[in-house]
Amino acid sequence: MKSNRLLIRVDKEYLPQIKDRYPFVYLERGRLEVDDSSVKWIDSEGRVIPLPISTIQSLLLGPGTSVTHEAIKVLAMVNCMVSWVGEDSLLYYAAGQTPTQNTRNLVKQLTLYSDPQKRLKVAKKMFSYRFPNTDIDKKNLKELMGMEGIRVKNLYYDLSVKYDVLWHGRSYKPGEFQISDLTNKCITACNTALYSIINACVHSMGLSPKIGFIHSGSPLPFVYDIADLYKPYYSLDLAFCITKEMAGVYLAEKLRTAFVKRVVEGRLLEQIPKDISCILGLKNDNPNNE
Known part of the structure; x- marks a missing residue:
């Protein structure tokens, strides 16, 4: 079924390959945390999806998301920026720049x-x-x-x-x-x-x-x-x-x-x-x- 959503819900088949670096991945209604030294996304249905954050340039956090301090620290280490947005990125609230991001x-x-x-x-x-x-x-x-x-x-x-x-x-x-x-x-x-x-x-x-x-x-x-x-x-x-x-x-x-x-x-x-x-x-x- 074709979705009329602007941004699709993240799933394993939609994640970037190591050879690529995506400009951003949109997340909503879930939790971003660190487990076993990797960043994982736990969605509202309890699915755990490891995120290849070294291949993602920016994470857009939509409604219903929470993120741990440790996750932010790891994201900063790999220059993955975090932005807080409304549903489907139709409202933009704020962005966190990493201290080591290339200028x-x-x-x-x-x-x-x-x-x-x-x-x-x-x-x-x-x-x-x-x-x-x-x-x-x-x-x-x-x-x-x-x-x-x-x-x-x-x-x-x-x-x-x-x-x-x-x-x-x-x-x-x-x-x-x-x-x-x-x-x-x-x-x-x-x-x-x-x-x-x-x-x-x-x-x-x-x-x-x-x-x-x-x-x-x-x-x-x-x-x-x-x-x-x-x-x-x-x-x-x-x-x-x-x-x-x-x-x-x-x-x-x-x-x-x-x-x-x-x-x-x-x-x-x-x-x-x-x-x-x-x-x-x-x-x-x-x-x-x-």
Whole structure:
């Protein structure tokens, strides 16, 4: 049976081989502990699954998980990062960095950011994804951001026509989610889920979500940079599409299910590390390999 879950429950057949190093493994409803000098996962059904943590770059701990002090110590020794997330990684809470984690990718990110010409080149690379048929080489960042504003504004209008949804403009204020109209609620919810997924991927690659190339002065500028590549389909199109189906009543579970379906079918969790590596020119999306 095909699962509609974004992340499947861990089982032996899904664990990485020694020749591989997975970017992350998602765990929920169980206990992570050490036994016989190895890290083991005990799920809610009592199954004990040894984890090859030396081949895993990051563990995402979902709802209902607990972890022992000794397990964290062993994970740190092998540079396996731990992140705490919501169900299916749709909410991102925190991450624990290991003291010996390789900083190659972070140094690369900082090097690109600190040089104005290289920073602009990275920004243009991101914009090239959105304007594939436009020559942007001679454009500056301000001009590109103006083009992006027009593109998004036109996209809102086109989607409102396509799905026959009344649109009065993007409106969102933190803490005032309930007073937004239905479409704006859906956009905000999809954006939040998208930011969480990207944040988890950014951390798992040893990069900083705070070093952005287009956005600045916000909590997660690099996450927002990358999210703009995927918003048109995973947030905006979905929000307008599902607004009509909800018939005026915001249904969180319906939206979540539709969002997860798109992420799974679009193989977004595989695409994000590839796009980030291409944009930053990373040799390998695994920061622990030299």
